[in-house]
Amino acid sequence: MKKNTLIFISLYLFCLNLTAQQKDVIRIETQDQAIILTAESDDKVIFQYWGRKVNSTAPFLNRKIKGQPDTSDDFASQLYPAYGGRYYLTPALKLTHADGVLTTELVYINSENKALDNNRTETVVHLRDKLYPVFVDVRFVAYQRENIICQSVEIRHNENKDIKVENLASSYIPLHAESYYLTHFNGTWSSEMLMEEEELTHGIKVIETKKGVRATQSESPSFLLSIDNPANEDTGEVYAGTLAWSGNYKLSFELDETGKLGIISGMNSFASTFTLKAGKKLQTPEMVLAYSAKGTGQISRNYHDWARKYGMMHGNEVNPVILNSWEGAYFTFDEKTLTDMIDSAAKFGVEMFVLDDGWFGNKYPRNGDNAGLGDWQVNTKKLPRGIGYLADYAVNKGIKFGIWIEPEMVNPDSELAKKHPEWIVKSGKRDILPMRNQWLLDLSNPQVQDFVVKTFDDVIALSPNISYIKWDANRHVDNVGSEYLPAGEQAHFWYEYVKGLYSAYERIRAKHPDIQIQLCSSGGGRLEYGALKYHDEFWASDNTNALDRIFIQYGTNIFFPTIATASHVSTSPNHQTGMMTPLKFRFDVAMSGRLGMELQPKDIDSEDYEFATKAIENYKRIRPIVHLGDLYRLVSPYGKNGWASHMFVSKDKKEAVYFAYSLKYHGRTTYLETKLKGLDPQKNYKITELNTRGWNRSFYGDGQVFTGDYLMKVGINLNIGNPFDSSALMLTEE
Ligand code: GLA
Numbered sequence: 001m002k003k004n005t006l007i008f009i010s011l012y013l014f015c016l017n018l019t020a021q022q023k024d025v026i027r028i029e030t031q032d033q034a035i036i037l038t039a040e041s042d043d044k045v046i047f048q049y050w051g052r053k054v055n056s057t058a059p060f061l062n063r064k065i066k067g068q069p070d071t072s073d074d075f076a077s078q079l080y081p082a083y084g085g086r087y088y089l090t091p092a093l094k095l096t097h098a099d100g101v102l103t104t105e106l107v108y109i110n111s112e113n114k115a116l117d118n119n120r121t122e123t124v125v126h127l128r129d130k131l132y133p134v135f136v137d138v139r140f141v142a143y144q145r146e147n148i149i150c151q152s153v154e155i156r157h158n159e160n161k162d163i164k165v166e167n168l169a170s171s172y173i174p175l176h177a178e179s180y181y182l183t184h185f186n187g188t189w190s191s192e193m194l195m196e197e198e199e200l201t202h203g204i205k206v207i208e209t210k211k212g213v214r215a216t217q218s219e220s221p222s223f224l225l226s227i228d229n230p231a232n233e234d235t236g237e238v239y240a241g242t243l244a245w246s247g248n249y250k251l252s253f254e255l256d257e258t259g260k261l262g263i264i265s266g267m268n269s270f271a272s273t274f275t276l277k278a279g280k281k282l283q284t285p286e287m288v289l290a291y292s293a294k295g296t297g298q299i300s301r302n303y304h305d306w307a308r309k310y311g312m313m314h315g316n317e318v319n320p321v322i323l324n325s326w327e328g329a330y331f332t333f334d335e336k337t338l339t340d341m342i343d344s345a346a347k348f349g350v351e352m353f354v355l356d357d358g359w360f361g362n363k364y365p366r367n368g369d370n371a372g373l374g375d376w377q378v379n380t381k382k383l384p385r386g387i388g389y390l391a392d393y394a395v396n397k398g399i400k401f402g403i404w405i406e407p408e409m410v411n412p413d414s415e416l417a418k419k420h421p422e423w424i425v426k427s428g429k430r431d432i433l434p435m436r437n438q439w440l441l442d443l444s445n446p447q448v449q450d451f452v453v454k455t456f457d458d459v460i461a462l463s464p465n466i467s468y469i470k471w472d473a474n475r476h477v478d479n480v481g482s483e484y485l486p487a488g489e490q491a492h493f494w495y496e497y498v499k500g501l502y503s504a505y506e507r508i509r510a511k512h513p514d515i516q517i518q519l520c521s522s523g524g525g526r527l528e529y530g531a532l533k534y535h536d537e538f539w540a541s542d543n544t545n546a547l548d549r550i551f552i553q554y555g556t557n558i559f560f561p562t563i564a565t566a567s568h569v570s571t572s573p574n575h576q577t578g579m580m581t582p583l584k585f586r587f588d589v590a591m592s593g594r595l596g597m598e599l600q601p602k603d604i605d606s607e608d609y610e611f612a613t614k615a616i617e618n619y620k621r622i623r624p625i626v627h628l629g630d631l632y633r634l635v636s637p638y639g640k641n642g643w644a645s646h647m648f649v650s651k652d653k654k655e656a657v658y659f660a661y662s663l664k665y666h667g668r669t670t671y672l673e674t675k676l677k678g679l680d681p682q683k684n685y686k687i688t689e690l691n692t693r694g695w696n697r698s699f700y701g702d703g704q705v706f707t708g709d710y711l712m713k714v715g716i717n718l719n720i721g722n723p724f725d726s727s728a729l730m731l732t733e734e
Contacts, residue, residue, distance in 0.1 A: 022040060022041070023038050023039065023040045023061050024038065024039045024040070024108075024110075024111060025037070025038055025057045025058075025060060025061065026038070026039060026045075026111050026113075026123060026125060027057060028121075028123050028140045028142050028149060029053060029121075029142060030142050030143060030144050030145075030146070030147045030148070030149065031144050031145060031147055032052065032053065032147050032291075032292075032293070033050070033051065033052060033053060033147060033149075033291045034049070034050070034051070034052070034053045034054060035047070035049070035050045035140070035149065036048045036049040036050075036054075036057055036060055037079055037125065038060050038061060038063075039079075039108040039111065039125070040108060041107075041108060041109075041110075042107045042108065042130075043107055043108060044078050044079075044085075044105075044106065044107060044108070045078065045079040045080070045106075045108045045125055045127065045138075046074075046077050046078065046079065047077055047078060047079045047172070047173070047174050048060045048063060048077075050173065050175070050239070050291060051237065051291065051293070052293050075087055075088055075089055076089055076174050076256055076258070076260045076262050077174050077260075078106075078172070078174075079125060079127075079138060079172070080092050080093060080106060080127065080136060080138050080153065080169075080172055081093070081106075081172060081262075082094070082095075082103075082104040082105060082106045082129075082136075083095075083102065083103060083104060083167075084102075084103030084104045084105045085103070085105045087103075088256075089254055089256055089262055090204065090252060090254055090262070090264060091167070092153075092167070092168075092169035092171075092172040092264055092266075093106070093136065093153075093155070093165075093167060093168055093169065094165075094166040094167040094269070095134070095155075095163050095164060095165045095166055095167075095168075096163065096164040096166065097132050097134070097159060097163055098159040098160055098161035098162060098163055099159075101132075104129050104132070104134060105129060105130045105131075106127040106128065106129060106130075106136055107127065107128060107129075107130050108125070108126075108127060109126040109127060109128055109135075110126055111123060111124060111125045111126060112124045112126075116141070119143060119144050119145055119146075120141055120142065120143055120144070121141070121142045121144070122139065122140070122141050122142075123139070123140045123142070124137050124138070124139045124140075125137070125138045125139075132157070132159060133157055133158040133159060134155065134156075134157040134159070134163065135155070135156050135157065136153060136154070136155050137153065137154045137155075138151070138153050139151070139152050139153065139154065141286075143306055143310065145305070146302055146305045146306035146309065146310075147290065147291070147292075147302045148288060148289065148290055148302055148303070148306040149289045149290075149291075150244075150286040150287065150288050150289070151170060151171040151286065151287045151289060152170050152171075152283065152284050152285065152286045152287070153168060153169065153170060153171075153266075153283075153284045154281055154282070154283045154284070155168055155276065155281070155282050156276075156279070156280065156281045156282075157276065157278055158278050158279065159278055160278070161278075162275045162276060162277050162278070163275075163276050164273050164274070164275055164276075165273065165274040165275075165276050165282055166269055166273050166274075167266075167269035168266065168267070168269075168274075168282060168284055169264045169265060169266035169284065170243060170245075170265055170266035170267070170284040170285055170286060170287040171241070171263075171264070171265050171266065171287035171289065172262065172263070172264050173239070173241075173262070173263040173289075174260055174261070174262050174263075175225070175227070175239065175260070175261045175263070176259065176260050176261070177227040177228055177259075177261070178227075178228050178259075179199055179200075179227075179228055179229075180199070180200040180225055180226075180227065180253070180255065180261050181197055181198070181199050181200070181225070181226040181227075181229065181230045181231060182197065182198055182199075182200050182205060182223060182224070182225055182253055183195055183196065183197040183223065183224040183225075183226070183231055184196055184207050184219070184220070184222075184223055185219070185220035185222055185223075185555050185558075186218060186219050186220070187217075187218060187219075187552075188217065188218050189217055189522055189523060189525075189542065190523065190541060190542050190543040190548070190576055191541070191543065191548065191551075191552065192216070192217065192220075192523060192524035192525075192527070192540060192541050192552055192555075192556070193220060193524060193527070193540070193541075193552055193555030193556045194551060194552070194555055195554070195555045195558075195638060197224075197226075197230055197231060199230075200253055200255050200261065201255065202255045202256075202257070203254070203255065204252050204253065204254045204255075205252070205253045206250060206251070206252045206253075207219055207220075207221070207223065207250070207251045207252075208248070208249060208250040208251065208252075208268050208270075209221075209248055209249060209268065210248050210268060210270050210271075211248070211476035211477060212247055212248055212476055212477030212480070212493075212494055212497060213246075213247070213408070213440060213473055213475065213476050213477050213497070213521075213526075214473055214474070214475060214476045214521045214522055214525035214526060215245075215246060215247055215248065215249065215476070215525070215526065215528075216521075216524060216525055216526060216527045216528055217476070217521065217522060217523070217524065217525035220242075220527065220528070220559075221242060221243035221245065221249040221251060221265070221528055222240070222241065222242035222243070222528075222558075222559050223240065223241055223242075223251055223253075223263075224238055224239075224240050224296055224299065224558065225238065225239040225240070225253075225261075225263070226238050226296075227239075231295070231296050232295045232296070233295050233296055233297040233633055233636075234294060234295045234297055234677075235294065235295050236293075236294075236295050237291075237292070237293050238291070238292050238295060238296050238299055239263075239289070239290070239291050240289065240290040240291070240292075240296075240299045240303075240558075240559070241263070241265055241287050241288065241289045241290070242287075242288050242303070242528065242529060242559045243265055243266065243285060243286075243287050243288070243528060243529075243530075244285050244286045244287075244288055244311075244528060244529035244530040244533070245266075245267060245285035245498065245528060245530045246498050246501060246502075246526055246528060246530045246531045247267065247268075247494050247495070247497060247498035248267060248268035248270065248272065248494050249265075249266065249267060249268050250264075250265075250266065250267070250268040250269065250270070251263070251264070251265045252264045252265075265287045266284050266285070266287070267284060267285065267494070267495065268494070271480075271491055271494070272491050272492075272494045272495065273491050274491070274492060274495060275488065275489060275492070285530055286529075286530075288303075288306070288311070288529055290302050290303060296558065296633075297631075297632060297633060297677075299558070300557065300558050300559070300631055300633075301630050301631060303558075303559050303560070303561070304557075304560075304561035304562070304563075304630075304631060307529070307532070307560065307561045307564070308561055308563060308628070311529045311532055311533060312532050312533065312535060312536065312537075312561075312563075312564055313509075313513075313516075313517070313533075313534065313535060313536045314516070314536050315561070315563060315564070316628070318563065318623050318624055318627045318628065319516070319536060319537055319563060319564075319594040319627065320351035320352045320400060321349070321350050321351045321352070321595050321596060321597075321616055321619065321620070322350065322351070322352045322353070322354050322402070322468075322566070322568075322594075322595075322596035322597070323341060323342075323344075323345040323348070323350045323352070323353050323354070323596065323597045323598075323601070324354045324356055324470075324568060324596055324597070324598045325338065325341060325353070325354065325355050325356045326356035326357065326404075326598055327544065327568075327570050327571065327575055327598040327599055327600075328341060328598065328599050328600035328601070329341070329356075329358075329600065330357075330358065331357065331358035331366065331367050331368055331369075332358075332367075333358065333382065334382050334383070335382070335383055335384065335385065335389070335390070338353075338355060338383075338390055339390070339393055340601075340602060341353065341600070341601060342390070342393055342394050342397055342399065343397065344601030344602065345394075345397075345399055345597075345601065346397040346398055346399050347613070348597070348601065348609075348612055348613050348616055349613055349616040349617055349620070350399060350596075350597065350616065351399055351400060352394075352399055352400040352401065352402055352467070352468060353394050353399055353400070353401055353402070354401075354402035354403065354404065354468060354470055355387075355390065355401075355402070355403050355404065356404045356470065357369075357404050357406075357472075358379075358382075359378060359379060359382065359383060359387070359403065359404070360372055360375060360376050360377055360378060360379055361373075361375045361377070361379055361414070362375070362377060362379055362380060362381075363375070363415055364411065364413045364414050364415065365379050365381065365382075366379065369411075369436055369437050369438070369474075370411060370413060370437040371411050371413040371414065371437075372411055372413070372414055373406060373409050373410050373411040373414055373416075373438050374409070374410035374411060374414040374415070374416030374417060374441075375414050375415050375416055376405065376407070376455050376458060376459060378462065386462065386463075387403065387462040387463050387466070388462060388463040388465075390463075391462075391463035391465035391466055392463065392465055394465070395465045400465075400467045400468065401463070401465050401466055401467065401468070402466065402467065402468025402469060402470060402516070402518075403459060403462075403466055403468070403469060403470070404469075404470040404472060405455060405456070405459055405469060405470070405471055405472070406471070406472040406473060406474060407441075407451070407452040407455040407456060407471070408440065408441050408443060408452060408473050408501070409438045409439065409440060409441065409473065409474060409475065410423075410424065410438060410439050410440075410441055411437055411438050411439075412434065412437075412438075412439060417439065422483045422484075423441050423442055423445060423447070423448050423451070423483075424439045424440070424441065424442065425439065425440040425441070425442045425477060425479075425480065425481065425482065425493075426479065426481050426483070427479040427480060427481035428481055430479050430481075431479070432479065433478050433479055435474075435475035435476070435478075436474050436475055436522075438474065438475055439475075440475060440477060442482045442483065442484055442493075442497070443496075443497045443500035443501050443504070444482050444484055444485055444492070444493055444496035444497050444499075444500050445482065445483075445484035445500070446500075447484075448484075448500070449500045449503055449504045449507075452504045453504050453507045453508055456469070456504075456508050456512070457508075457511065460512060460515065466515075467514075467515060467516060468515065468516040468517070468518070469515060469516070469517045469518070470517075470518040470520055470539070471517055471518065471519065471520060471535075472520045472521065472522075473520070473521040473522075473525065473526060474521070474522045474525075476525075477494075477497075480493055480494075481493070482496075498530070501531075502530070502534075505531070505533075505534040506534075508534075509534055516536040516537070517534065517535045517536055518535060518536065518537050518538065518539060518566060519531050519532055519534075519535040519537070519538040519539070520538065520539035522542060523539055523540065523541040523542035523543065524538065524539070524540045524541050524552070524556065526538075527540065527556065527560065532560070532564065535564075536564065537563070537564040537565070537566050537594055538560070538564055538565065538566065539566050540552055540553060540556045540565055540566065540567070540593075542576065543576045543577070544568050544569075544570035544574060544575070544576065544598055545570075545574040545576055545577040545579050545581070546574075546581050546585050546586045546588075546589040546590070546724070547577075547579060547581065547663065547724070548576075548577065549567060549589050549590070550589055550637050550644050550661055550663070551637050551638075553565060553567065553589075553592065553593060554633070554636065554637055554638075554644070557593075557631060561627075561631075562592060562593050562594070562626055562627065562631060562648070563594060563626075563627035563628065564594065565592075565593035565594060566593065566594045566596055567589070567590040567591075567592065567593030567594060567595060567596065568590060568595075568596040568597055568598035569583070569586045569587055569590045569595070569596070569597045569598070569599065569612070570586070570597075570598045570599050571599040571600070571603060572586070581724045582724055583608050583611055583612065584611070584615075584691050584693055584726060585661065585724040585725070585726045587611075587612070587615040587619075587691055587728075588659055588661065588691055588726035588727070588728045589659075589661065589726070591615070591618075591619050591622065591626065591659070591691075591728065592626060592646070592648075592659055593626070594627070595616070595619045595623075597612075611691075611693060614691070615690075615691050618690045618691060618728075618730075621730070622648075622657040622690070622730055624650070625648045625649070625650045625655050625656065625657050626648050626657060628650070628651070629648040629649050629650045629651060629655075629656070630648065630649050630651065630678055631646060631647075631648055632646060632647050632648070632649065632676075632677035632678045633645075633646045634646055634647060634660075634674045634675070634676070634677065635660070635672070635674060637661075637663060642662065642663045642664035642666060643660060643661065643662055643663060643666075643672045643720070644660070644661045644663060645658070645659060645660035645661070645672070645674050646658075646659060647659065647676060647677065647678065649677075649678035649679060653678070653679060653680040653683065653708075653733075654683070654732070654733040655730070655731060655732050655733065656676075656678070656679060656685070656730075656731040657690075657728065657729065657730050657731070658676065658716075658727070658728070658729040658730075658731065659726070659727065659728050659729075660672055660674065660698075660718055660720060660726060660727045661720070661724075661725075661726045661727075662720040662721060662722060662723060662724065662725040662726065663723065664723050665721070665722060665723050666721040666722075667721065668721065670721055671717045671718060671719055671720075671721065672717065672718045672720055673715055673716070673717040673718075674715050674716060674717075674718075675711075675712055675713065675714070675715035676708075676711040676712050676715060676716070677712060679708035679711055679712055679731070680708045681707065681708045681709035681712060682707075682708065682709070683707070683708045683733050684705050684706070684707055684708075684733065684734040685705065685706055685707075685708060685711065685731040685732065685733060685734065686703070686704070686705045686731070686732050686733075686734045687699065687701055687702065687703070687704060687705075687706065687716075687729050687730070687731055688702065688703060688729065688730045688732070689702040689727065689728070689729055689730075690728040690729065690730055691728045697719075698718045698719050698720050698725065698726075698727035699716060699718055699719075699727060699729060700717075700719075701716065705734050711731075716729075
């Protein structure tokens, strides 16, 4: 080789190296995972990697992806691709500049990294448009111990006129693998969070809602993505995300021609173009992300740990056993009906009585779902001595008292609807379409926010003995429009409604930090972390049929913890499905969450009464393990064998509780065999069967001691072959 050529090559390599040295490597890390970005001033930020932690990040500086000469030219590998430049896939950001220009090219300014405390690190990557004064911050908060990363985005600008933000995702994730298996969660009223898994093919798969309120009733802003194989409980790489947002959302999974998958998650841009003024900010909700190299079981345990600490209220205190009046009394009750229920609740060992719908409205009494919503005054005919009397009555019996509200809604037949027609969501002069006979109040209006806060305050003020509120929301948005928002900002409704709701939650929580609040929206219609943050628990479904609940809770508990999963024993035949199931089965299912009852106690015969009282006593023993321990799923109800099983293990592994359910008839000679998980192999565990009836036992080893090693390697077998047979076992270290 000629001398000149050699000098040239050396110089070239030297320059390359210099360039490489100017690159920043941005690491977002938790205990077991890392997201790695590389960035160079005035160039695109590259999303290099998300997976297990790596020892050295240096190789990322010169990494080439799929033989492409320069990864910065690769639209799909950017941290936050905007519509502009070499564009070929759905962008995370799309806006129109003040001068009408449609494109944006985001480049790197710098990044900041700081510890928020000894568990949380915040990383903010600052980006700007190459030509326009538009600034985008991509923010990550990494939770070390829980292995969760929250991602969100903020945009602002100094253009001389408004810009139109048409799409602003919370997160964009590029992945590259042989194949991708997506699990998503769909359903409808009474069948929420049912799971479907599919292998993604080229093109775009979209999970979204445009319903605005009750946004998670039919679909969930949550996903599991398993790499190369269908998702497995204990093995394989799994990515997961759940959007913390109570309004319209969209998750899209785009598999491009190079085999890369781009996952975009955030608020739904449909009919929502946001006019952003100079100097103002627009902020996205957080996408709560998780990664596991050991299957979905670990993903769930990470979410549960995170949720108990950061994603809900009072997540480190166990929740009380509740008797809720709804299925036992519906709208038809008087004082005596309720005090009788309270008497029975106290005898059962129940710890709280909750008075559901039907207690308010005088001019338009709430005797059905067609009147009274909005008029939050005690119905004096039904309850002449008021809520104070009932709450005191309960407390004197040694149990707490809670009450139902639905403050965002109004019946046309109500004093409120007549007084404030301007507060109702409506589309100009078009008809307002009722749903469950009710209309929606316009929470984008600060006066409505004040009304909602005042409703909460006033209801709490009905008695110092109210310690729990069930907050419901029983319709979604249609014929959208706000009399409060200006004509040019009607599309802001979707965003401003949710912001108004959060502002009301904030004000309420500032005043009432200790009140327990249940998140309910026709069942699981508002099940996401944007709202759950302000609540103590949620009502996963109006379907209390134990068989259906096994499926609903299986999906729900992938992302949301059991401590927050209100799960009630109701009567048989079940009011939603007509199905008849044994009381033991109903208890064994409900005891995997926050146990409650939702029935008329006086309908229970004496034998069942004794069983229920004993089951509640058992539940109180296992409750700390169910609420605060680790969930291990053993047998999926979606499997072909017609059984389901899972267990909870206390953090110190000294105690565990195991549940199994038979979903069909298995024939006489077939039995369920399961290997247990999460135990300490060195420990000895005594197994005691709970909720037994008479001499019936499902487990041959009741009262015997086994090593953790044996239980996890050999396992146990159970005689639960008939439909709705079930087993509940407690394990205690000997
Ligand atoms: C919704 C809730 C139920 C009950 C009724 C009352 O459907 O999900 O639990 O509170 O409203 O109307």
